[in-house]
Amino acid sequence: MERNKDAPDVPLLDVRDLNVHLHTPRGVLKAVDGVSFRIGAGRTLGLVGESGSGKSMLVRALMGISPPIAEIAGSVRLGGTELVGLPRGQARAIWGNRIAMVFQDPMTSLNPVVRIERQLTESMREHTAISRADAKIRAVDLLERVGIPEPRKRARQYPHQLSGGMRQRVTIAMALACDPDLLIADEATTALDVTVQRQILDLLGEIQADRGMGMILVSHDLGVVAGRTDEIAVMYAGRIVEHAPTDDLFAHRRHRYTEALLAAVPRLDVPRSHRPRPIPGTPPDLVTLGGGCAFAPRCTAADTRCTAEHPATASEEGHRYACHHPVGDETADREPDAAGPPDTAAPHDSAGPAATSTAEEVPA
Amino acid sequence: MTAEPAATPAPAASEAAAPMPAPDNVLLTVTDLVQRFRVPGGVLDAVAGVGFSLERGRTLGLVGESGCGKSTLARAILQLPGPTSGSVVFAGQDLTTLSGKRLRAVRRRIQMVFQDPVSALNPRRRIKDIVAEGLVIAGVPQAEIGPRVAAVLRKVGLDPESVSDRRPHEFSGGQCQRIAIARAMVVDPDLLICDEPVASLDVSVQAQVLDLLDEMKASTGVSMIFVAHDLAVVRNISDDVAVMYLGLICEIGDTDAVYDTPAHPYTRALLDAVPAPNPQAGHAGPALAGEIPSPVNPPSGCRFRTRCPLASPRCASEVPALREVARGHRVACHFPLVGGVGGAEDAVSGEAPVS
Numbered sequence: 001m002e003r004n005k006d007a008p009d010v011p012l013l014d015v016r017d018l019n020v021h022l023h024t025p026r027g028v029l030k031a032v033d034g035v036s037f038r039i040g041a042g043r044t045l046g047l048v049g050e051s052g053s054g055k056s057m058l059v060r061a062l063m064g065i066s067p068p069i070a071e072i073a074g075s076v077r078l079g080g081t082e083l084v085g086l087p088r089g090q091a092r093a094i095w096g097n098r099i100a101m102v103f104q105d106p107m108t109s110l111n112p113v114v115r116i117e118r119q120l121t122e123s124m125r126e127h128t129a130i131s132r133a134d135a136k137i138r139a140v141d142l143l144e145r146v147g148i149p150e151p152r153k154r155a156r157q158y159p160h161q162l163s164g165g166m167r168q169r170v171t172i173a174m175a176l177a178c179d180p181d182l183l184i185a186d187e188a189t190t191a192l193d194v195t196v197q198r199q200i201l202d203l204l205g206e207i208q209a210d211r212g213m214g215m216i217l218v219s220h221d222l223g224v225v226a227g228r229t230d231e232i233a234v235m236y237a238g239r240i241v242e243h244a245p246t247d248d249l250f251a252h253r254r255h256r257y258t259e260a261l262l263a264a265v266p267r268l269d270v271p272r273s274h275r276p277r278p279i280p281g282t283p284p285d286l287v288t289l290g291g292g293c294a295f296a297p298r299c300t301a302a303d304t305r306c307t308a309e310h311p312a313t314a315s316e317e318g319h320r321y322a323c324h325h326p327v328g329d330e331t332a333d334r335e336p337d338a339a340g341p342p343d344t345a346a347p348h349d350s351a352g353p354a355a356t357s358t359a360e361e362v363p364a
Numbered sequence: 365m366t367a368e369p370a371a372t373p374a375p376a377a378s379e380a381a382a383p384m385p386a387p388d389n390v391l392l393t394v395t396d397l398v399q400r401f402r403v404p405g406g407v408l409d410a411v412a413g414v415g416f417s418l419e420r421g422r423t424l425g426l427v428g429e430s431g432c433g434k435s436t437l438a439r440a441i442l443q444l445p446g447p448t449s450g451s452v453v454f455a456g457q458d459l460t461t462l463s464g465k466r467l468r469a470v471r472r473r474i475q476m477v478f479q480d481p482v483s484a485l486n487p488r489r490r491i492k493d494i495v496a497e498g499l500v501i502a503g504v505p506q507a508e509i510g511p512r513v514a515a516v517l518r519k520v521g522l523d524p525e526s527v528s529d530r531r532p533h534e535f536s537g538g539q540c541q542r543i544a545i546a547r548a549m550v551v552d553p554d555l556l557i558c559d560e561p562v563a564s565l566d567v568s569v570q571a572q573v574l575d576l577l578d579e580m581k582a583s584t585g586v587s588m589i590f591v592a593h594d595l596a597v598v599r600n601i602s603d604d605v606a607v608m609y610l611g612l613i614c615e616i617g618d619t620d621a622v623y624d625t626p627a628h629p630y631t632r633a634l635l636d637a638v639p640a641p642n643p644q645a646g647h648a649g650p651a652l653a654g655e656i657p658s659p660v661n662p663p664s665g666c667r668f669r670t671r672c673p674l675a676s677p678r679c680a681s682e683v684p685a686l687r688e689v690a691r692g693h694r695v696a697c698h699f700p701l702v703g704g705v706g707g708a709e710d711a712v713s714g715e716a717p718v719s
Contacts, residue, residue, distance in 0.1 A: 050566040163655055164430070193429040193593060195652045198637040202651060220567060223639035227646055246643045264571045265641050266596035271620060275578075275600060278571035282536055 010080045011038040012214040013062070013182055018074035020054070020061045027287045031057035031070070033238040041181070042212040046225030046246065048261070049235035052283050055218050058235070059184045064095040079181065097127040100175035104187040106167035109174065110159040116143070117155035120174055127178045142173040147203060165196035169203070176207065183208070186218045201228055222265055226250060234258050237284055237294035244319040254319065254326040257295045293324065301325040391554060391587050392441070393417040397450035399433070399440045405660045410436040411447070412611035412662075420554070423581065423588040425602030425619065427595055427634070431656050432608040434591045438557050441589070442474055443467060455554065472502055475548035479560035481540035485532040491517075491543055492528035498551040516550040519583075520576060538569035542576065549580055556580070559591045574601055595638050599623050607631045610659055610667040613686065617693030627695035627702055630668045666698065674699050
């Protein structure tokens with residue numbers, strides 16, 4: 001595909017045809033199935049999907065923390081270094097050092113019986129030749145950088161003495177300890193209150209701009225990724241079904257799943273009469289997944305072709321999607337359902353008429 | 365409409381404004397409810413004097429950050445545990461004065477749905493037994509139980525034939541929440557208290573459960589108290605909404621009024637913090653600094669003043685009372701933001717509105 005044609009400079013992260021297959025007692029579960037994407041330095045990718053879509057398995061594979069039953073195939077290159085199949089010793093120099101991760105629940109990354117200071121200095125001492133005394137100074141600097149008041153005092157405390165928001169700031173400081181090239185935030189603000197979520201997202205954005213890191217923002221919440229990313233990849237059943245620059249994705253979404261996901265989000269800015277539209281059914285079982293489009297059983301536009309034939313990935317000026325009946329193509333290749341178009345258009349009123357009209361320009 | 369002139373208490377004690385004589389359609393009246401816990405550092409008023417009333421067939425949304433007391437309030441209504449002081453009048457009876465058999469009989473008419481549906485269901489029991497339990501306890505004749513369980517399962521969108529003999533682990537989170545709703549609704553309650561019922565569900569499934577709750581309300585006329593931290597979810601389900609901060613209601617009123625013309629700076633900040641699924645939207649106002657203070661030692665005067673962009677010396681010395689800024693829309697703020705559409709002319713505030 002297009003991946004071979006242009007490579008003027010090496011991207012920060014280049015993922016090609018990545019597979020994470022889990023060997024379960026029921027059979028092989030394709031948690032990640034043929035995923036390719038790139039991230040440039042200083043860019044932010046939003047990775048969106050429901051639970052079980054494979055987004056966490058994908059970033060865990062990048063971070064080298066896949067479960068033992070996972071078989072990883074494909075290629076993950078960080079600044080030209082191939083990570084898949086890298087011997088453990090060499091990989092240790094990258095994971096936690098050049099790639100760092102922040103998790104949803106800060107207590108999973110914090111040791112409850114170790115002072116904050118030592119948790120911060122540990123990875124610095126592991127990865128760099130920094131002295132104990134310098135590492136302590138840097139730990140306090142990092143705490144200050146992530147907006148923790150009284151950093152000197154906090155450094156001497158234990159995780160339980162901090163609030164949830166403060167703990168998440170500490171895990172961000174830990175991730176930054178070795179100046180990573182790539183920061184992965186896996187639902188890092190999901191467990192936080194909305195006011196604190198905003199503080200943490202602002203902080204991540206500032207730090208990224210400061211350091212020119214690449215960032216992957218994993219979230220089930222389209223609101224979180226909308227204002228904070230350069231591009232968005234939507235995952236469903238282990239695959240990226242749509243990938244586009246953020247503005248383009250919201251304005252001209254092409255995949256039916258992206259469309260349905262947006263329509264299901266409860267909105268603050270619309271009156272109560274506009275209810276979110278549920279997506280019927282549940283995500284498929286990834287062990288028994290057949291041919292066809294994985295979203296077909298829940299898709300309002302699906303026909304026999306969708307259940308039989310896996311949709312190829314189409315690419316239009318950096319906007320990739322895999323759908324037989326992309327949004328905006330109704331008039332071009334099929335009769336719209338009687339109930340289809342008005343229904344589909346309704347919940348997006350606030351996204352603006354521009355969105356709908358431009359979407360229709362694409363096939364023309 | 366729903367909001368009674370509730371007491372806005374001094375942190376110390378109850379300075380109640382008695383609710384109006386309850387009209388017939390009022391199902392629940394909570395007056396000056398305080399829930400105090402002893403903690404190592406002293407005492408903590410998780411709910412520090414809250415009052416409101418709920419009409420039959422209406423849904424009241426309770427929103428606020430973690431630690432604001434919204435769940436404690438919901439549980440205090442159910443007497444789980446009962447409040448330290450204040451009254452909870454449900455269908456004419458003050459639940460705080462009842463105990464034992466009489467309390468259990470009334471409480472049957474109030475049911476609850478919890479956040480984590482998987483842990484709310486006993487993993488070792490079959491679905492039909494889980495759903496039937498309330499009926500069994502209520503002494504419903506055995507012959508009636510089967511049909512009523514099947515009917516309610518059908519109502520929540522599950523096929524009784526195929527689910528009755530299965531156990532909770534065989535179902536997804538969304539399906540478990542349907543089962544939990546069936547268990548609550550099978551006894552035909554008058555009031556359903558939902559504590560973060562969709563917080564642990566995927567967005568596609570959230571909308572399914574919200575739709576289901578709405579259908580339940582339409583078909584049975586059940587009243588609801590809907591506790592959630594997600595403001596968008598609350599907007600979608602509630603007729604009225606109460607915003608809580610550090611144990612107190614700071615704003616209460618018709619949902620669209622509160623969301624479209626928020627009068628309390630805290631409500632404004634909460635709404636501004638919600639990220640819109642629209643890359644062009646951005647955030648409307650500045651981010652709220654800091655975190656919610658400790659309820660063991662709450663700020664004097666207005667509890668929000670330490671984070672409030674409009675705070676003045678008066679806010680530190682005087683507790684703002686809940687007062688009407690528009691019909692049925694009350695706010696506890698010395699400087700309410702009533703400049704929005706349709707709110708200003710009804711302002712009863714003596715201050716110049718600050719915008």
